[in-house]
Amino acid sequence: MRPIVATISRSALQHNLAVAKQHAPHSKIMAVVKANGYGHGLLNVARCLNAADGFAVLGVNEAVILREAGYQQTILLLEGVFRAEELAKAAELGLDVVVHSKMQIEILLNASLTKPLHVHLKMNSGMNRLGFTPDAYAAAYQALNLSKNVAGITLMTHFATADKEPGIAAPLQVFEKTIKELPANLPVSLANSATILRHSYLRADWVRPGIMLYGASTVSGMPATAFGLKPVMQLSSEIIAVQTIAAGESIGYGNRFTATQATRIGIVACGYADGYPRHAGLLGDQHPHGAPIAVSGKVTRTLGRVSMDMLFCDITDIPEADIGSPVELWGRQVPVDAVAEAADTVGYELLCAVAARVPIKMTD
Numbered sequence: 271m272r273p274i275v276a277t278i279s280r281s282a283l284q285h286n287l288a289v290a291k292q293h294a295p296h297s298k299i300m301a302v303v304k305a306n307g308y309g310h311g312l313l314n315v316a317r318c319l320n321a322a323d324g325f326a327v328l329g330v331n332e333a334v335i336l337r338e339a340g341y342q343q344t345i346l347l348l349e350g351v352f353r354a355e356e357l358a359k360a361a362e363l364g365l366d367v368v369v370h371s372k373m374q375i376e377i378l379l380n381a382s383l384t385k386p387l388h389v390h391l392k393m394n395s396g397m398n399r400l401g402f403t404p405d406a407y408a409a410a411y412q413a414l415n416l417s418k419n420v421a422g423i424t425l426m427t428h429f430a431t432a433d434k435e436p437g438i439a440a441p442l443q444v445f446e447k448t449i450k451e452l453p454a455n456l457p458v459s460l461a462n463s464a465t466i467l468r469h470s471y472l473r474a475d476w477v478r479p480g481i482m483l484y485g486a487s488t489v490s491g492m493p494a495t496a497f498g499l500k501p502v503m504q505l506s507s508e509i510i511a512v513q514t515i516a517a518g519e520s521i522g523y524g525n526r527f528t529a530t531q532a533t534r535i536g537i538v539a540c541g542y543a544d545g546y547p548r549h550a551g552l553l554g555d556q557h558p559h560g561a562p563i564a565v566s567g568k569v570t571r572t573l574g575r576v577s578m579d580m581l582f583c584d585i586t587d588i589p590e591a592d593i594g595s596p597v598e599l600w601g602r603q604v605p606v607d608a609v610a611e612a613a614d615t616v617g618y619e620l621l622c623a624v625a626a627r628v629p630i631k632m633t634d
């Protein structure tokens with residue numbers, strides 16, 4: 271067995287769920303567990319988040335896994351169904367479905383279902399991705415409201431700039447103005463993690479935290495720990511070889527790092543086939559010194575180009591490091607967001623990209 275492992279902390283997940291509740295004390299929590307629980311394992315995270323009021327996924331297949339494991343909470347298909355045939359299965363499983371398009375209305379109205387479905391009707395309040403524009407929203411509501419296939423309707427939108435300026439004021443105003451034309455007191459579903467953290471106590475029946483549950487940052491330049499969140503995943507491995515090179519010698523494919531002095535190099539059993547970003551630390555002048563990485567509990571930097579199964583790091587100043595020394599690729603010492611920044615991406619992408627070949631281990 272290679273020494274690489276993703277260790278998932280149950281208590282960190284539960285702690286982060288509690289942080290979401292603190293920020294949205296009057297809302298139900300729809301824990302977003304799409305993308306295999308943001309790379310942590312769907313059932314691993316569902317088990318720790320059983321106190322959530324609902325789970326949000328993308329595919330009927332994920333909902334089947336949750337129902338078969340006994341979860342009776344609300345389960346929401348975040349993009350609704352993709353084909354008419356999925357509606358029968360959604361009804362059988364008692365799923366909630368997003369409705370964001372005319373096509374979805376049409377197939378829902380024409381379906382013959384064993385049970386009506388609860389619909390989350392999505393408004394496009396300015397993100398211009400999914401949903402009905404404000405001027406088409408009331409008509410979409412009326413069409414659904416008349417249907418025997420619809421058990422109830424939650425009003426939903428999603429914000430594009432909750433994590434930075436200009437914030438959510440304008441789209442929220444669009445949303446609120448539009449729903450004033452509809453019956454009062456319909457349930458509302460509003461907030462992703464950035465919205466929950468930056469706009470606590472928003473009036474919403476449902477909030478939809480994702481990334482914050484996994485202890486990573488939603489906000490560019492704002493570490494997750496600043497919000498009291500705990501990292502859930504530690505991606506760890508070991509040093510499997512050590513090289514000492516002289517000034518002028520290079521390492522790895524393309525010789526992307528050349529030593530300017532005698533340098534001790536640790537070879538780590540982790541590469542891009544494990545989900546580590548290949549270009550981490552190689553973004554021109556921006557990150558000439560690699561991405562952060564911890565060896566034997568000390569933070570150092572990666573060097574050179576990441577290979578498929580291995581990467582290099584500088585252990586010149588960690589003389590105790592040797593074959594078998596523990597390495598944290600990301601976790602408590604090295605925030606996933608710091609590695610993401612060195613690869614010009616976000617923690618979301620790195621977590622979701624952890625490869626299937628990396629074993630997952632649960633810990634308290």
Ligand SMILES: *Cc1c(COP(=O)(O)O)cnc(C)c1O
Pocket residue numbers: 302304348428461462463464478479480481482488
């Ligand atoms: C993924 C998703 C979320 C969760 O977003 P985070 O930024 O991870 O909190 C919430 N709502 C919708 C509609 C989503 O697709």
